[in-house]
Amino acid sequence: MAAAPGDATDETLMVRYQRGDRTAFATLVRRHHRPLYNFVLRQLRKPQAAEDLTQEIFLRVVENASEFKHEARFSTWVYTIARNLCIDHLRKAVHRRHPSLDQPLGPGDEQSALGELVADARPAGDAERTAASSQMMTIVTQLLDTMPDEQREVFLLREVANLPFREIAVVTGVAENTVKSRMRYALDRLRTALCDFEEYARALR
Amino acid sequence: MDCERFDRLVLDLLYEELDELTDASAKRHVEQCSRCRGILAGLRATREVGSLPLVDPPVGLELSILEAERRAREQLPLRQRLGRGVSVLAGYAMRPQLAMAALLLLAIGSSLIFFRARPGDRGSMLVTERGVPESENDSVAVLPAANRAKADDAHGPPTGDTRAEPKKEQASGSRPAAAPVAEAEQGESPGDSAFQAALSALKNGRYKEAREQFESVATRGGPEAASAAFHAAEAARSEQGCAEAARLFDQVPFQYPGTPAGYDATFQAAACYESLGDVEKARRNYQALLDEPNYGARARSALTQLERSADPVAVASRKAKAAKGAAAKTLGDDNIGAGEAASPPAEQKAAEPPPNTIQQAPATKQ
Numbered sequence: 001m002a003a004a005p006g007d008a009t010d011e012t013l014m015v016r017y018q019r020g021d022r023t024a025f026a027t028l029v030r031r032h033h034r035p036l037y038n039f040v041l042r043q044l045r046k047p048q049a050a051e052d053l054t055q056e057i058f059l060r061v062v063e064n065a066s067e068f069k070h071e072a073r074f075s076t077w078v079y080t081i082a083r084n085l086c087i088d089h090l091r092k093a094v095h096r097r098h099p100s101l102d103q104p105l106g107p108g109d110e111q112s113a114l115g116e117l118v119a120d121a122r123p124a125g126d127a128e129r130t131a132a133s134s135q136m137m138t139i140v141t142q143l144l145d146t147m148p149d150e151q152r153e154v155f156l157l158r159e160v161a162n163l164p165f166r167e168i169a170v171v172t173g174v175a176e177n178t179v180k181s182r183m184r185y186a187l188d189r190l191r192t193a194l195c196d197f198e199e200y201a202r203a204l205r
Numbered sequence: 206m207d208c209e210r211f212d213r214l215v216l217d218l219l220y221e222e223l224d225e226l227t228d229a230s231a232k233r234h235v236e237q238c239s240r241c242r243g244i245l246a247g248l249r250a251t252r253e254v255g256s257l258p259l260v261d262p263p264v265g266l267e268l269s270i271l272e273a274e275r276r277a278r279e280q281l282p283l284r285q286r287l288g289r290g291v292s293v294l295a296g297y298a299m300r301p302q303l304a305m306a307a308l309l310l311l312a313i314g315s316s317l318i319f320f321r322a323r324p325g326d327r328g329s330m331l332v333t334e335r336g337v338p339e340s341e342n343d344s345v346a347v348l349p350a351a352n353r354a355k356a357d358d359a360h361g362p363p364t365g366d367t368r369a370e371p372k373k374e375q376a377s378g379s380r381p382a383a384a385p386v387a388e389a390e391q392g393e394s395p396g397d398s399a400f401q402a403a404l405s406a407l408k409n410g411r412y413k414e415a416r417e418q419f420e421s422v423a424t425r426g427g428p429e430a431a432s433a434a435f436h437a438a439e440a441a442r443s444e445q446g447c448a449e450a451a452r453l454f455d456q457v458p459f460q461y462p463g464t465p466a467g468y469d470a471t472f473q474a475a476a477c478y479e480s481l482g483d484v485e486k487a488r489r490n491y492q493a494l495l496d497e498p499n500y501g502a503r504a505r506s507a508l509t510q511l512e513r514s515a516d517p518v519a520v521a522s523r524k525a526k527a528a529k530g531a532a533a534k535t536l537g538d539d540n541i542g543a544g545e546a547a548s549p550p551a552e553q554k555a556a557e558p559p560p561n562t563i564q565q566a567p568a569t570k571q
Binding site: 022025026029030033034035037038041042047051054055058059062063136137140144156158159160164165166180183184187190191193194197 | 215216217220222247248250251252254255256257258259260261262263266267269270271273274275277278
């Protein structure tokens with residue numbers, strides 16, 4: 001008997017979809033659209049563009065479904081698609097000289113909106129703690145924006161997409177050790193930025 | 206584990222990607238090494254505090270993706286839709302039940318091909334020089350009119366289609382020495398008129414002429430030489446009896462070793478010696494055939510019969526009869542119908558295996 005769609009692996013669901021099972025595709029969307037949206041959002045920093053691009057990623061999955069092989073990891077495949085689409089989008093944005101990429105961070109732009117989104121996503125606590133968390137999230141978000149692209153990419157794939165280093169190496173097309181080095185640099189930057197916060201000190205204890 | 210190795214593995218440890226043994230080893234090192242413990246604690250705190258909470262995607266994104274998927278499927282090019290259809294079919298085809306069903310059909314189909322009735326299963330049939338049933342052999346040509354008439358007399362009207370004569374020549378030319386008795390039934394290659402003439406003479410009772418012609422064909426060599434030598438011995442048996450024929454039959458397997466004619470001749474020689482009362486030579490010839498796949502059973506049966514009847518009294522009686530028969534033969538054909546002159550051929554006939562078994566042998570050899 002076939003496993004229920006919710007229990008099946010991504011690869012099994014993809015094979016079912018290849019055979020025309022649309023509920024398998026719906027399960028894949030439900031499972032992956034949130035981390036994919038976040039990955040794209042952190043890369044593009046624009047919610048509307050992230051929404052459109054997330055939809056575009058799944059359309060690419062539909063169009064290229066017949067090429068998917070069961071031996072491949074679905075997550076590796078779909079994040080490779082996502083990464084390539086992000087790179088294309090950012091390249092086009094550079095040609096268009098989009099203001100949000102040229103201008104420094106400031107209130108009222110979309111990056112601030114992203115910061116607010118992130119802060120809202122934190123669990124509510126007492127006012128002081130919430131304010132500190134919100135401040136930290138803003139710092140983290142700003143740090144991500146100033147991070148070299150290759151470090152940010154690896155950081156997001158590990159922390160947001162939750163891909164193991166081996167798969168990140170496949171997605172980014174570099175050696176696994178290089179992936180780990182980039183991740184280590186990204187974490188060191190973050191630690192340097194956060195070490196003044198009391199919450200960090202508490203976590204350290 | 207030392208600090209250098211720990212530095213290489215610290216991220217794997219942090220994200221729990223190490224295998225069980227290495228993980229345990231790294232954790233033991235951390236317990237003992239304050240430097241590495243500090244590094245790991247710093248990284249863990251960074252992850253904990255600086256972790257990025259996932260933002261909820263806009264409401265309706267999931268639905269809009271599914272709607273876009275539906276539209277995209279409708280607009281897929283025909284080739285991709287066909288490919289998907291093939292994929293669906295292949296998916297069903299790969300199911301074990303269908304695989305088993307296909308295997309079963311294959312087994313039934315192959316059994317129909319490989320387990321058809323064998324030539325030997327049929328009561329009466331025309332066979333080619335090599336013992337292949339005429340109806341199953343495309344390379345068999347139409348018999349010459351005279352032979353076909355004989356064949357019709359013997360086996361009823363032929364059922365095969367008329368086939369090209371050059372094909373037959375090619376087939377017989379590319380084959381080694383043929384089964385002699387089958388040739389006698391079927392007729393021979395039209396190209397070898399001497400052999401045909403000899404067969405005709407043999408069938409019409411002109412044994413001396415047949416023997417000479419067969420010996421001539423055998424001397425000339427070629428694919429029919431072995432058969433010709435065998436038939437020459439047969440003609441000699443009909444003309445002069447077993448004393449002469451046994452000698453000739455004996456020579457065939459030495460001149461044409463490993464041929465059906467050679468094996469048949471060995472059997473006939475044994476039968477001749479048996480009818481002459483020469484048990485030892487008969488036994489030796491039968492024994493020579495015991496290991497041959499198509500002759501072993503018959504030889505064994507004949508050998509059993511021989512041993513049963515080889516008591517001294519019976520042998521003496523047979524020898525006496527054979528001597529009398531030979532004497533009568535030398536007196537001339539005028540006396541052939543009288544007295545005991547008729548007995549040697551009758552005995553000889555009894556000693557020979559039934560015609561059917563001889564005819565089937567080359568077919569099974571194939």
